[in-house]
Structures are given as C-alpha cells and as structure tokens.
Amino acid sequence: MSHARQQIREAVAAAVTGLATTGTNVFVNKITPQEAESLPNLLVYTDGESSEADAMGASRGLMRALDVVIDATAEGEGIDDTLDTIAAEVEVAIAGDAALAALVKDITLTSSAVSRSAAGQTPMMGLRLTFSAQYRTRRGVPGTSI
C-alpha cells in the first residue's frame, strides 16, 4: 500500500485536474523545467511534514501536518488576474473534494506567494499556494489514514 502522503498528493492532483483555466496541465513531482507551451499550468508537490504522537497505548496514533505545494504559472497580459482566477479555482477544488476529505482531517491554505519575471518571450508570473494537510495514521501503519 502506498504511503498516505502519496495518496494525499494524488488526491490533490486529481482534484485540481480539469479546472477551467489550467485544464489538464497538471504535473506531479515535476523535476524538469516547465515547457512554455504548457502554460498556464499547475505543479503539485508534497513538501515537508511534521508529526507528533497523539496517543499512547494500543491506538498509538501519529498526527501529521503535511505541506502540499501547488505552483501555478501563467504568462501574457493580465497574468495577475489569471493567477488569482487559478487560485480561486484551486482553493474551491481542494475544499470541495470528497476523496481528499476522506484522507485528511483538514486541509488549509497557509500561504500564497507571487513571483514575476520579464526575462522570457512573454511576461510570466508564478503563484505558490501552500496548504497544510492534517492527517492521522497509526504508528507503523503509514499507508492508512485514520
């Protein structure tokens, strides 16, 4: 069984695939540069995770807080508006996805960071949305979110 972290990452990617602005331009754990032809797009990663024992004895629970990062990138005129539209679509999709909700106790947007560049063939902007996904497993059973 895959780690619950992977299940969450895959559920997030599924939730944000097919949105009005970015469509199927969704890439998970991308380690190569973005193609300009794929813009606007979303890159989905899971980043650091903190965990803490929340029960002793037989239940041996482990409460985890996973950073889920979604990088949105767009180009052209009006990209501020485009990225805000993408952010709205992503936030709604994450909040309303039943499969994701079944894996996490809660998932909350914790930061939004914007970057701009004029270095390419068009103006480009990036928006990094970081979510904190709270989920719980039993210690030693990382594949099952409880």
Add this chain to the structure above:
Amino acid sequence: MAVETAADRAAMLSSDDWGVVASYTPVSGGAARDVSGIFDAQWTSVEVGGEQPVSSTGPHILVATSDLTNGGRQNDTFVIEGITYKASDVQPDGTGMTSVMLHKQ
C-alpha cells in the same frame, strides 16, 4: 569615441548578412517604418518562484540607436518575420547600438 561609424553599423545590420528588416512603430506615435537589426531568440530559463523554471526564449533585436525614436522606449512595437513584439526593455551600449528586449504579443 565610438569605434564604429554609422556606415559600419549599417553594414553589420544589413539583411545581406546577419540582419533582418523589422517594421518599427514607436510607442510615442508615428507611422511604422523599417529598421535593420540582428534578431535573436535564444533559449533562456525563467525563474518564476516555483519548484521548476520555465524553459523559454529571450527574443531581442540589436539595432542602431539612431534608428529608434527617443532612443527606443518600452512598448515600442516591432514586427519581425510576421510576429509582433513589444519592447520590454531598452539597453543602449553607449556607443551607438541598442539591444531591445522583446515580448511576443
């Protein structure tokens, strides 16, 4: 003192060699006119704050500064080989040549 003369610059930019003819319209107004320049659109990596950069190109044209109205301004328009660009940055070299960074429209 500039190393090149106006004739040197014209020869370097000639479409008989490396140059192209671009249709140039200054943002300050006026009719489009042809200018000669050396166009390039080499690959560049664009950092946009995310995990991965964007693989893009950095189109620019090198022209004689004297061919540009007011030495060139942002949002001047160039049509090069059928593609319309707007100047995103104007970078004079101080000796009579200017590199104009371009954005595709």
